[in-house]
Amino acid sequence: xxxxxxxxxxxxxxxxxxxxxxxxxxxxxxxxxxxxxxxxxxxxxxxxxxxxxxxxxxxxxxxxxxxxxxxxxxxxxxxxxxxxxxxxxxxxxxxxxxxxxxxxxxxxxxxxxxxxxxxxxxxxxxxxxxxxxxxxxxxxxxxxxxxxxxxxxxxxxx
Numbered sequence: 001x002x003x004x005x006x007x008x009x010x011x012x013x014x015x016x017x018x019x020x021x022x023x024x025x026x027x028x029x030x031x032x033x034x035x036x037x038x039x040x041x042x043x044x045x046x047x048x049x050x051x052x053x054x055x056x057x058x059x060x061x062x063x064x065x066x067x068x069x070x071x072x073x074x075x076x077x078x079x080x081x082x083x084x085x086x087x088x089x090x091x092x093x094x095x096x097x098x099x100x101x102x103x104x105x106x107x108x109x110x111x112x113x114x115x116x117x118x119x120x121x122x123x124x125x126x127x128x129x130x131x132x133x134x135x136x137x138x139x140x141x142x143x144x145x146x147x148x149x150x151x152x153x154x155x156x157x158x
Contacts, residue, residue, distance in 0.1 A: 030068035
């Protein structure tokens with residue numbers, strides 16, 4: 001697709017989003033994953049077209065987050081890639097996520113996400129002794145944390 005075709009498609013997407021929620025914030029990004037099935041040059045050209053199109057449409061309440069640039073520039077060393085040498089590894093994903101979080105998520109939102117993560121991790125816990133007093137206490141505390149979150153966010157299901 002040409003830059004103009006991509007730009008028009010993105011404008012249409014923004015129009016549809018604004019028709020549902022005029023005040024919605026839209027964050028564009030370009031995947032840091034290289035799509036090499038068509039070749040290195042084609043991947044670079046495709047990313048360049050996407051970047052140009054996004055920057056042509058970014059305006060009021062729409063923004064660009066540079067995940068692609070972070071991966072290519074800050075994390076350019078191959079130690080930040082998975083074994084396939086194409087996908088970002090866990091370290092890179094966490095690094096990019098932390099950058100995104102600092103810019104786009106409020107401290108309150110980050111705290112809520114951490115609380116949800118604690119509950120989800122607790123629910124996956126496999127006890128050594130399911131009937132032990134320590135495990136029963138753990139389950140009680142976990143249930144309290146779940147209830148606190150569900151009282152605050154009725155739509156949240158665990």
